[in-house]
Amino acid sequence: FLVRLKTMKNTTDPSLGLYTRLNKAFFPFADSPGVRFSSCTPKVCIVGSGPAGFYTAQHLLKTHQNVHVDIYERLPVPFGLVRFGVAPDHPEVKNVINTFTQTAKHSRCRFYGNVNVGKDVSVGELKQAYHAVVLSYGAEGNRSMGVPGEGLAGVYSAKDFVGWYNGHPSCRELNPDLNCETAVILGQGNVALDVARVLLSPIDILKKTDITQPALEALVRSQIRRVLIVGRRGPVQVACTIKELREMVNLPGTKSEMVEADFDGVTEALKDLPRPRKRLTELLLKTALDTPGDKEQQRRHQASRTWGFRFFRSPSEVLADADGNKTVGIRLAVTRLEGSGEGARAVLTGEVEDVTCGLVISSIGYKSHPIDPSVPFDTRRAVIPNTMGRVKQATGLYCSGWLKTGPTGVIATTMNNSFDTARSLVEDMESEALDLSSVKTGSEVISALLEERGVKSVSFSDWEKIDSVEMSRGEASGKPREKILTVEEMIQVART
Amino acid sequence: MLSRREVGGGRSSLGFSLIPSFPQGSNNKVTVHFINRDGDKITAKGAPGDTLLDVVLNEDLDFDGFGACEGTLACSTCHLIFEDEVFKKLGPVTDEEMDMLDLAYGLTDTSRLGCQICLSKSLDGMVARVPESVTDIRQSKDESA
Numbered sequence: 136f137l138v139r140l141k142t143m144k145n146t147t148d149p150s151l152g153l154y155t156r157l158n159k160a161f162f163p164f165a166d167s168p169g170v171r172f173s174s175c176t177p178k179v180c181i182v183g184s185g186p187a188g189f190y191t192a193q194h195l196l197k198t199h200q201n202v203h204v205d206i207y208e209r210l211p212v213p214f215g216l217v218r219f220g221v222a223p224d225h226p227e228v229k230n231v232i233n234t235f236t237q238t239a240k241h242s243r244c245r246f247y248g249n250v251n252v253g254k255d256v257s258v259g260e261l262k263q264a265y266h267a268v269v270l271s272y273g274a275e276g277n278r279s280m281g282v283p284g285e286g287l288a289g290v291y292s293a294k295d296f297v298g299w300y301n302g303h304p305s306c307r308e309l310n311p312d313l314n315c316e317t318a319v320i321l322g323q324g325n326v327a328l329d330v331a332r333v334l335l336s337p338i339d340i341l342k343k344t345d346i347t348q349p350a351l352e353a354l355v356r357s358q359i360r361r362v363l364i365v366g367r368r369g370p371v372q373v374a375c376t377i378k379e380l381r382e383m384v385n386l387p388g389t390k391s392e393m394v395e396a397d398f399d400g401v402t403e404a405l406k407d408l409p410r411p412r413k414r415l416t417e418l419l420l421k422t423a424l425d426t427p428g429d430k431e432q433q434r435r436h437q438a439s440r441t442w443g444f445r446f447f448r449s450p451s452e453v454l455a456d457a458d459g460n461k462t463v464g465i466r467l468a469v470t471r472l473e474g475s476g477e478g479a480r481a482v483l484t485g486e487v488e489d490v491t492c493g494l495v496i497s498s499i500g501y502k503s504h505p506i507d508p509s510v511p512f513d514t515r516r517a518v519i520p521n522t523m524g525r526v527k528q529a530t531g532l533y534c535s536g537w538l539k540t541g542p543t544g545v546i547a548t549t550m551n552n553s554f555d556t557a558r559s560l561v562e563d564m565e566s567e568a569l570d571l572s573s574v575k576t577g578s579e580v581i582s583a584l585l586e587e588r589g590v591k592s593v594s595f596s597d598w599e600k601i602d603s604v605e606m607s608r609g610e611a612s613g614k615p616r617e618k619i620l621t622v623e624e625m626i627q628v629a630r631t
Numbered sequence: 632m633l634s635r636r637e638v639g640g641g642r643s644s645l646g647f648s649l650i651p652s653f654p655q656g657s658n659n660k661v662t663v664h665f666i667n668r669d670g671d672k673i674t675a676k677g678a679p680g681d682t683l684l685d686v687v688l689n690e691d692l693d694f695d696g697f698g699a700c701e702g703t704l705a706c707s708t709c710h711l712i713f714e715d716e717v718f719k720k721l722g723p724v725t726d727e728e729m730d731m732l733d734l735a736y737g738l739t740d741t742s743r744l745g746c747q748i749c750l751s752k753s754l755d756g757m758v759a760r761v762p763e764s765v766t767d768i769r770q771s772k773d774e775s776a
Contacts (some may be wrong), residue, residue, distance in 0.1 A: 141665045190696075193699055225705065227701075227703035227704045228700060228706070229701060230699070230700050230701040230705070231699050231700065233701065317706070362639070374732075376734060377730045378727075378730040378734070380733065381726070381730065410733065410738070411733035411734070411738070414729065414730075414733060415733075421663060494667070544666070545734065546699065546706065547696070547699060547706050547707060547708050547734075550696045550699060550708070551696065551736075554695055554696065554764075568651040
């Protein structure tokens, strides 16, 4: 009795194992179905294997010593936007894959790839099989500009364009036409800058990254020499961060062209800005307005490609050629600002400006989709309504990542957001807000369902075969990996 | 659980790890006191040349989500806050570090990224505070309710 008392007090005490063993000795049938045992092994499943899914799993496994976590992923390959969103020339950002790999290989964690929740198995079925379900499937759609001509050839969402150069199977057929001189990007966040940088980077740099071979070949043939990055507000409101801006400023073979008048009043606004925004704005001002010294003059003279921000412009129509099929330009409405700082709003002035271009990329935000009618969804904000990760008007249902807070933020933002959800879940397990009294069979029942339906899941070690093949194919061409571009081939390699 | 070193990945913005070449006698070690997010003081030692991120990893200090990009200046999760006196001794900040530091939650005038601070004997006994991340604000709100 004294041993039990001692071990019960501190749940992280390793001698808890002894308590469990003693219990098993006294109650040998405790884990059998049908026997109510107040501390059943909690089983949680997570839908989505991007940063949100993995960081939620990581935190759950760390803070609860008994929980089992199963991660379901629609594609045969894990990691979500770390694989398909992070730019090919930002490999360090992908280092988080190492910690995700550790999590996937944890003894209480299992990865099930090639399982489409919503089609192969329903959220309802997951809720029956697990004590809790965490939805972390992110934002697979994009906001549309809502202007005429948006459907023309030559207009793409940044989500699709990025998915194309990063090898997302659903973007393989994009085949963007890069046979024009000017590309216009709507939006001035980091995704817009990634797209601009990929369009203008020297091929010698790109060819050593994990950019896909078809994208690389298209960029070799590309005629694009000028990229305009358009936003409806001003320089002080620009949404990108300084690291990405600096990369553009320092991009070999390029020079910037901005409109000086766009920067009226910006120098005066500097003093009131917090340090991060101040440094960013200073760099922007310097790039736009400074008279270059001799060395910089020479560098600019030799640059064959240009890029620039255009402010106070909002898309109003994409213009087509005489046949009405191809993009030949974009009509931009001129705006002015009301208010200042972060809260400033763009108001139309009635004026318009036409810009000749053959490629239009809208980078105005990703967007989540609802997965199942039984799961609450806020269609206006395109997120799942929740309080600290607990889905509203539901029990045993949680969410993390962009699905929870909206599609902004870097990996660290998602990390904190996911830890937050995991904390809520663990709180609920410990306070019994979550019912852990009945045994749940988790992946056993789900695997059986999937097999009945002819769905073959891909395990983490199957992914490692795919990983290994990609890396060795990449070696041949001096790239970190050559990504496999179809689900069929991924599965084929997984089955070897 | 495997340490991050065993799994691999970049160790620093320089691309190689800073392993000092002199003997690891205990009198060569530099003591660092970390204040964690609960306000607890955790004392650890590192070798001169180790970064503060190295110390956190080598000593298995349990700071949630610390050092996500493994010391490659691609995140701000190794954000640490120092006292004025210590901060002055830490040396100049590169633009590269400042750019990432700018994204850190709870940025102060004496903030630095732990992966860029190298230990030296002159820093012996230094105190580094691990700042709250966004969610910690929520925690303290709960407690007062």
